Amino acid sequence: MHANPPPAAPRLQQTNLVEQVADYLTEAIIARHYAPGVRLSEVQLSRELGVSRAPVREAARLLESRGLLISRPRKGFYVRELIGDDLADVFDLRLCYERHAFELLAARFDDAVHTELSRQVEVMCELAAGSDDGRKIEADLHFHRLVFEMAGNRRLLKAFDDLSHELRLCMALIERTHAEPERIAANHWPLIEALASGKPERCREAVDYHIGVARDYVIQGLGA
Amino acid sequence: MHANPPPAAPRLQQTNLVEQVADYLTEAIIARHYAPGVRLSEVQLSRELGVSRAPVREAARLLESRGLLISRPRKGFYVRELIGDDLADVFDLRLCYERHAFELLAARFDDAVHTELSRQVEVMCELAAGSDDGRKIEADLHFHRLVFEMAGNRRLLKAFDDLSHELRLCMALIERTHAEPERIAANHWPLIEALASGKPERCREAVDYHIGVARDYVIQGLGA
DNA sequence: CTCACCCAAGCTGTCGACAGTCGGTGGTCG
DNA sequence: CGACCACCGACTGTCGACAGCTTGGGTGAG
Numbered sequence: 001m002h003a004n005p006p007p008a009a010p011r012l013q014q015t016n017l018v019e020q021v022a023d024y025l026t027e028a029i030i031a032r033h034y035a036p037g038v039r040l041s042e043v044q045l046s047r048e049l050g051v052s053r054a055p056v057r058e059a060a061r062l063l064e065s066r067g068l069l070i071s072r073p074r075k076g077f078y079v080r081e082l083i084g085d086d087l088a089d090v091f092d093l094r095l096c097y098e099r100h101a102f103e104l105l106a107a108r109f110d111d112a113v114h115t116e117l118s119r120q121v122e123v124m125c126e127l128a129a130g131s132d133d134g135r136k137i138e139a140d141l142h143f144h145r146l147v148f149e150m151a152g153n154r155r156l157l158k159a160f161d162d163l164s165h166e167l168r169l170c171m172a173l174i175e176r177t178h179a180e181p182e183r184i185a186a187n188h189w190p191l192i193e194a195l196a197s198g199k200p201e202r203c204r205e206a207v208d209y210h211i212g213v214a215r216d217y218v219i220q221g222l223g224a
Numbered sequence: 225m226h227a228n229p230p231p232a233a234p235r236l237q238q239t240n241l242v243e244q245v246a247d248y249l250t251e252a253i254i255a256r257h258y259a260p261g262v263r264l265s266e267v268q269l270s271r272e273l274g275v276s277r278a279p280v281r282e283a284a285r286l287l288e289s290r291g292l293l294i295s296r297p298r299k300g301f302y303v304r305e306l307i308g309d310d311l312a313d314v315f316d317l318r319l320c321y322e323r324h325a326f327e328l329l330a331a332r333f334d335d336a337v338h339t340e341l342s343r344q345v346e347v348m349c350e351l352a353a354g355s356d357d358g359r360k361i362e363a364d365l366h367f368h369r370l371v372f373e374m375a376g377n378r379r380l381l382k383a384f385d386d387l388s389h390e391l392r393l394c395m396a397l398i399e400r401t402h403a404e405p406e407r408i409a410a411n412h413w414p415l416i417e418a419l420a421s422g423k424p425e426r427c428r429e430a431v432d433y434h435i436g437v438a439r440d441y442v443i444q445g446l447g448a
Numbered sequence: 449c450t451c452a453c454c455c456a457a458g459c460t461g462t463c464g465a466c467a468g469t470c471g472g473t474g475g476t477c478g
Numbered sequence: 479c480g481a482c483c484a485c486c487g488a489c490t491g492t493c494g495a496c497a498g499c500t501t502g503g504g505t506g507a508g
Contacts, residue, residue: 015461041489089378154313267459267460276492281460281461297460
């Protein structure tokens with residue numbers, strides 16, 4: 001059932017079990033402790049986590065809505081596997097989101113936005129020297145999340161948050177993540193400059209290039 | 225608890241209870257049998273439907289992921305109410321989706337696509353004479369769903385399907401739906417023509433106009 | 449009359465258990 | 479020797495029940 005022995009699964013406590021189980025499962029799937037395509041047994045999971053099946057089922061439904069699990073009736077839940085055009089589709093949808101967010105943000109760009117985004121890129125540059133790939137990915141995603149936050153459309157932000165789980169899954173699938181972290185971090189400066197220019201078409205070009213690089217990197221990383 | 229007495233809630237049978245409860249709740253919310261903002265009691269719902277609370281809870285989680293319910297820990301589920309910029313945000317996200325779908329479809333437009341879309345608009349024109357507003361809305365949404373289907377990005381299609389539940393909620397909120405159904409149906413011809421032209425900017429203009437009209441219609445209909 | 453506190457009712461979060469079903473296994477028959 | 483069938487174990491779908499929390503009303507003091 002497991003690709004590796006499951007990670008530390010200590011007894012969860014008290015209430016909010018659904019959220020805790022969901023967090024645990026999310027982490028475990030992103031960390032590939034559960035291989036793509038494998039079936040997750042509710043009873044086994046509930047035993048391992050020391051909880052009943054009800055919270056496990058609800059957490060699994062949550063993960064399903066986030067695209068990390070797939071349920072087949074009377075069969076159970078399976079870890080989402082990205083096959084065929086799935087990767088391209090995910091990054092194409094991301095492109096759709098980012099284009100819109102940058103267009104919105106460009107229309108309301110000011111010094112505060114500039115400061116906020118610049119600070120985050122600096123954080124990324126600092127992290128680039130370290131060895132914690134997970135943090136680099138999170139910082140990268142956080143930069144983009146900031147853009148969506150400040151773009152002003154909450155529904156769009158929620159859509160991006162949903163997609164980000166799948167993005168994490170995509171990035172977790174490639175072996176070496178962030179091979180050239182300094183360059184990747186620095187690649188975010190042109191996005192800020194494009195925003196500052198106030199020209200929509202320049203934003204679009206910068207976004208298309210930026211997301212295209214990320215997409216090609218992941219798709220090539222999988223050899224797909 | 226109810227705005228109106230709840231609709232016919234006959235005993236559901238056998239398995240797939242989650243899906244049945246979800247369908248029932250979706251219909252009931254769209255039909256405004258449950259007013260926006262009201263709290264849905266799990267026990268009361270399970271009594272009315274003659275099922276236990278487990279399927280109700282899972283169905284509610286599903287509806288939450290679709291934006292029709294909102295859960296507050298230890299408080300329960302509340303019917304989503306669209307307040308503030310919610311309507312504008314939803315339609316702005318829809319614009320984001322449609323722009324992308326039309327751009328994708330324009331690149332692979334052919335006679336088959338032309339035939340399929342034209343047939344659907346004809347269906348809409350026929351329905352326009354009738355009095356079933358629900359069907360008109362469904363036919364309208366189905367036209368757009370066809371565009372997403374044929375655009376070729378399954379993830380984008382899933383995102384639109386998720387959003388479509390919220391769109392139905394938006395349209396259900398305005399009193400008079402589809403005041404001029406003939407004109408609204410006919411308004412889809414320019415979209416097909418724009419696709420056929422193969423010019424991305426013309427597609428974008430047509431989509432922006434089309435979605436803008438829909439947005440203004442709903443937002444004005446609410447007097448928001 | 450007002451306000452704070454207390455209590456009870458109802459609800460959510462969680463649990464263990466039962467029934468129906470699915471997949472695999474072993475045996476049997478052609 | 480291969481194919482079909484019956485049995486069996488495991489699992490999902492569903493249910494009823496219990497504990498802790500939340501809420502609203504009632505009561506008493508100030």
